[in-house]
Amino acid sequence: MKDETGSGKKDTLAAISETLQGDQYARFVGIRIVRIEKGYAQTELTVVDHMLNFNNVAHGGVIFSLADVAFAAACNSYNQTSVALSFHIVYRKPIKLGTRLVAEAKEESAGKNTSLYTIAVKTDEGRLVALCEGLAYKLQSKVVDIDNDGPEAI
Amino acid sequence: MKDETGSGKKDTLAAISETLQGDQYARFVGIRIVRIEKGYAQTELTVVDHMLNFNNVAHGGVIFSLADVAFAAACNSYNQTSVALSFHIVYRKPIKLGTRLVAEAKEESAGKNTSLYTIAVKTDEGRLVALCEGLAYKLQSKVVDIDNDGPEAI
Amino acid sequence: MKDETGSGKKDTLAAISETLQGDQYARFVGIRIVRIEKGYAQTELTVVDHMLNFNNVAHGGVIFSLADVAFAAACNSYNQTSVALSFHIVYRKPIKLGTRLVAEAKEESAGKNTSLYTIAVKTDEGRLVALCEGLAYKLQSKVVDIDNDGPEAI
Amino acid sequence: MKDETGSGKKDTLAAISETLQGDQYARFVGIRIVRIEKGYAQTELTVVDHMLNFNNVAHGGVIFSLADVAFAAACNSYNQTSVALSFHIVYRKPIKLGTRLVAEAKEESAGKNTSLYTIAVKTDEGRLVALCEGLAYKLQSKVVDIDNDGPEAI
Numbered sequence: 001m002k003d004e005t006g007s008g009k010k011d012t013l014a015a016i017s018e019t020l021q022g023d024q025y026a027r028f029v030g031i032r033i034v035r036i037e038k039g040y041a042q043t044e045l046t047v048v049d050h051m052l053n054f055n056n057v058a059h060g061g062v063i064f065s066l067a068d069v070a071f072a073a074a075c076n077s078y079n080q081t082s083v084a085l086s087f088h089i090v091y092r093k094p095i096k097l098g099t100r101l102v103a104e105a106k107e108e109s110a111g112k113n114t115s116l117y118t119i120a121v122k123t124d125e126g127r128l129v130a131l132c133e134g135l136a137y138k139l140q141s142k143v144v145d146i147d148n149d150g151p152e153a154i
Numbered sequence: 155m156k157d158e159t160g161s162g163k164k165d166t167l168a169a170i171s172e173t174l175q176g177d178q179y180a181r182f183v184g185i186r187i188v189r190i191e192k193g194y195a196q197t198e199l200t201v202v203d204h205m206l207n208f209n210n211v212a213h214g215g216v217i218f219s220l221a222d223v224a225f226a227a228a229c230n231s232y233n234q235t236s237v238a239l240s241f242h243i244v245y246r247k248p249i250k251l252g253t254r255l256v257a258e259a260k261e262e263s264a265g266k267n268t269s270l271y272t273i274a275v276k277t278d279e280g281r282l283v284a285l286c287e288g289l290a291y292k293l294q295s296k297v298v299d300i301d302n303d304g305p306e307a308i
Numbered sequence: 309m310k311d312e313t314g315s316g317k318k319d320t321l322a323a324i325s326e327t328l329q330g331d332q333y334a335r336f337v338g339i340r341i342v343r344i345e346k347g348y349a350q351t352e353l354t355v356v357d358h359m360l361n362f363n364n365v366a367h368g369g370v371i372f373s374l375a376d377v378a379f380a381a382a383c384n385s386y387n388q389t390s391v392a393l394s395f396h397i398v399y400r401k402p403i404k405l406g407t408r409l410v411a412e413a414k415e416e417s418a419g420k421n422t423s424l425y426t427i428a429v430k431t432d433e434g435r436l437v438a439l440c441e442g443l444a445y446k447l448q449s450k451v452v453d454i455d456n457d458g459p460e461a462i
Numbered sequence: 463m464k465d466e467t468g469s470g471k472k473d474t475l476a477a478i479s480e481t482l483q484g485d486q487y488a489r490f491v492g493i494r495i496v497r498i499e500k501g502y503a504q505t506e507l508t509v510v511d512h513m514l515n516f517n518n519v520a521h522g523g524v525i526f527s528l529a530d531v532a533f534a535a536a537c538n539s540y541n542q543t544s545v546a547l548s549f550h551i552v553y554r555k556p557i558k559l560g561t562r563l564v565a566e567a568k569e570e571s572a573g574k575n576t577s578l579y580t581i582a583v584k585t586d587e588g589r590l591v592a593l594c595e596g597l598a599y600k601l602q603s604k605v606v607d608i609d610n611d612g613p614e615a616i
Contacts, residue, residue, distance in 0.1 A: 024206045024208075024213075026213075026215075028204035052179060053180075055237075059177070059222075061183070061219030061222045064219070068215045068218070069215070085245060086242070086243065086394055086443055087242075087243050088242045090239065090240040090578050108593055109554045131570055131571070137421070239576065240597055242441060246419065262439055263436045270398050282417045285441065327516050330516055331521070332515070332521075336513075358486055359487055360485075361486070362482050363545075367527070368530045368549070369487060369530045372526050380515065391553070392522045396551075397548065399546050
């Protein structure tokens with residue numbers, strides 16, 4: 001996600017992405033942000049030992065966190081700081097050690113003060129693991145200070 | 155949570171608790187189960203660096219996970235394996251580094267196949283951080299193999 | 309819910325209550341607001357024919373509406389117009405013709421822009437029918453124009 | 463939604479549709495089921511006076527009910543009686559008298575015991591009014607007694 005235009009400028013979406021990549025909890029758990037566009041983000045992880053619950057399947061908190069990081073990335077992509085108001089998750093499938101999971105957050109509706117996202121978590125074979133609705137509240141601060149016209153996606 | 159009755163027997167709730175304490179993800183994140191009764195559980199954590207998001211407050215995934223571990227402990231307390239069907243969380247307060255958080259899960263209703271819990275996450279000063287509803291599905295397996303009449307709470 | 313103080317003044321909570329009692333849909337369905345306090349409201353209905361679904365039990369929409377009217381009454385009780393952002397309902401029990409249902413909405417947390425309520429729907433024998441979380445957004449308008457210190461409850 | 467094949471047989475989906483059309487509450491409120499396929503349904507209404515709340519916009523209970531009737535129709539379309547376990551709705555837009563609303567329920571995932579639907583409520587111009595997730599529990603009874611291979615959609 002480098003931006004080397006040679007112009008010395010870094011575009012906004014690249015800067016937002018860098019900020020989001022610095023999320024300590026996501027890094028600690030092993031969640032990677034693989035794509036950010038305006039109103040959209042994709043995250044992934046591979047289930048390792050420390051992500052298991054006492055039943056030896058992926059912990060609900062891990063699946064939630066993968067979805068939540070995608071949601072946060074997507075709703076902060078417009079460079080207006082957004083925080084989660086509420087999140088609803090329905091689990092559909094237990095997940096074993098070694099599985100690669102992908103979450104996609106998509107903006108369904110953006111208002112003046114709030115925005116609504118759906119987040120689908122799937123195996124890399126496309127089977128639905130969890131389906132979520134996230135509601136975000138828009139604060140008056142920016143995610144990053146620069147603001148220029150970068151590419152629509154990173 | 156030791157059970158030393160001198161009888162050589164370990165009661166069911168103590169055994170369930172031991173199993174739940176073995177949850178790898180909860181241990182990895184730093185979530186402790188501090189109390190389990192039938193239909194009730196309490197968890198806690200203190201917010202450290204690896205729990206922060208890119209805004210330097212506790213990550214939504216951490217707050218969710220604290221609630222989710224309490225929910226799992228409470229709904230598995232009857233020694234019938236229960237898994238999360240759905241979870242709804244509303245966030246009320248950003249949380250800073252160093253804060254101690256406590257989650258309490260309480261059974262609101264238990265049916266034949268499903269059970270319903272509310273989970274409140276609070277600061278140790280009692281301020282509401284998040285309020286959740288968790289719906290669990292009961293499987294036909296036991297959490298632990300022994301089953302005898304232990305104490306009602308651990 | 310009359311207010312006869314002889315002073316010619318009508319207090320705010322009584323006026324809010326009158327406004328809410330005018331809700332056309334609640335009247336049409338047969339939902340009554342029986343109590344409003346600041347941050348609290350109680351509604352009731354008795355299940356009649358037009359409230360049944362195709363399985364001849366109370367329709368999910370009726371149970372939701374009973375809860376929603378309680379939520380609206382409670383979150384508008386401070387005379388700041390509040391609208392529903394989101395609502396989560398878990399159903400626990402099918403309800404037959406003739407049953408009297410009561411919903412209670414309680415404020416769990418009030419912030420500057422949003423407030424959170426839990427709403428429990430029960431039979432008049434106290435059995436849980438549905439449990440809900442409602443999130444409200446506060447607008448800048450008043451429910452009623454007068455504003456004086458009336459009683460804390462109506 | 464007539465089925466006149468001349469064979470004297472009525473297909474299952476037509477019979478389910480007839481049963482669902484008999485829903486007393488939907489008829490009472492003014493909600494019409496306009497399409498049922500396996501795992502899919504569409505409902506509509508036009509906002510009239512008795513659907514308004516005290517703010518003179520469409521009541522949250524009406525919008526919910528429109529979505530809930532679509533959900534019920536979709537999840538009962540396989541001729542296995544299904545009941546709502548939980549429902550989550552996020553409201554995005556106040557709706558005025560006279561507006562025509564359409565709800566579409568789509569199956570996202572079907573398991574052995576539960577199934578998951580998303581339900582979108584829109585104006586007839588396609589603007590999002592509410593977005594919902596509904597979780598259904600499958601009972602062991604049939605919606606209608608006949609069972610033969612009718613058309614895939616009605």
